[in-house]
Amino acid sequence: MNKLEEICATKREEVAARKQERSLSDLETAIRAQTPPRGFQAALARAQDDRFGLIAEIKKASPSKGLIRADFEPAAHARAYAAGGAACLSVLTDAPYFQGHEDYLIAAREACDLPVLRKDFMVDPWQVAEARALGADAILIIVAALDDSVMAEIEAAALDHSMDVLIEVHDAAEMDRAARLSSRLIGVNNRDLKTFTTDLATTEQLAPRAPAESLLVGESGISSHADCARLADSGVRSFLVGESLMRQADVAAATRTLLHG
Numbered sequence: 001m002n003k004l005e006e007i008c009a010t011k012r013e014e015v016a017a018r019k020q021e022r023s024l025s026d027l028e029t030a031i032r033a034q035t036p037p038r039g040f041q042a043a044l045a046r047a048q049d050d051r052f053g054l055i056a057e058i059k060k061a062s063p064s065k066g067l068i069r070a071d072f073e074p075a076a077h078a079r080a081y082a083a084g085g086a087a088c089l090s091v092l093t094d095a096p097y098f099q100g101h102e103d104y105l106i107a108a109r110e111a112c113d114l115p116v117l118r119k120d121f122m123v124d125p126w127q128v129a130e131a132r133a134l135g136a137d138a139i140l141i142i143v144a145a146l147d148d149s150v151m152a153e154i155e156a157a158a159l160d161h162s163m164d165v166l167i168e169v170h171d172a173a174e175m176d177r178a179a180r181l182s183s184r185l186i187g188v189n190n191r192d193l194k195t196f197t198t199d200l201a202t203t204e205q206l207a208p209r210a211p212a213e214s215l216l217v218g219e220s221g222i223s224s225h226a227d228c229a230r231l232a233d234s235g236v237r238s239f240l241v242g243e244s245l246m247r248q249a250d251v252a253a254a255t256r257t258l259l260h261g
């Protein structure tokens with residue numbers, strides 16, 4: 001079993017237990033009390049029209065790097081990312097592998113006006129309702145983790161809640177499968193989630209295969225303005241960045257430098 005399969009197997013057990021604790025009608029009640037989704041894809045599109053679009057990730061730890069940020073303060077990081085010019089946030093909520101928590105998403109979204117992606121491993125449409133009940137504006141579909149029918153069900157659930165969907169691919173076959181979904185917000189993950197090898201050339205190679213009119217996001221392993229400029233040469237002007245920003249003492253200044261050089 002590779003790491004992605006292991007994470008998804010753990011997630012299926014976690015979701016089965018959570019579904020016993022909280023019914024869909026309970027989640028629907030919480031969703032009605034939520035503020036409406038903030039337009040995630042629209043915010044990214046506006047930002048990349050201007051210069052670069054940044055989805056700044058609030059990430060405490062990861063399977064590949066272990067602990068990334070000891071003094072972890074989701075609300076303060078959210079404010080710093082917003083001050084530095086990020087268009088959107090991504091907040092890891094997976095606990096076993098990323099030391100994430102749902103409360104981090106709630107705190108980050110309350111601390112600023114940016115749209116927020118719930119960064120987790122979606123294996124069941126129930127998680128979409130749970131994400132919206134927490135306030136999430138967008139969810140992630142990892143093509144490598146799901147078969148076509150489950151991907152379509154999860155996407156439909158998100159669209160029903162007026163949420164945006166970031167569809168993540170890592171190879172040409174996954175890009176072709178992503179094209180069968182309706183979302184045109186497509187992330188190319190430079191990290192192979194089975195081996196953790198990271199290579200920016202992945203985005204360069206896959207960008208030309210994306211469906212027409214896609215908003216492409218280069219994901220993982222991006223650590224400088226030069227990396228952003230390199231990917232922009234392939235027509236990718238939005239980026240999802242976690243570790244390199246989370247390791248900085250001054251997160252707002254590092255975000256500005258990433259975007260503007």
Ligand SMILES: O=C(O)c1ccccc1NCC(=O)[C@H](O)[C@H](O)COP(=O)(O)O
Binds near residue numbers: 220
């Ligand atoms: O980051 C990991 O080690 C990881 C391992 C297994 C599955 C997913 C993983 N990361 C999720 C991501 O895609 C990244 O958090 C995101 O793209 C930001 O990457 P980075 O800027 O390199 O932190």
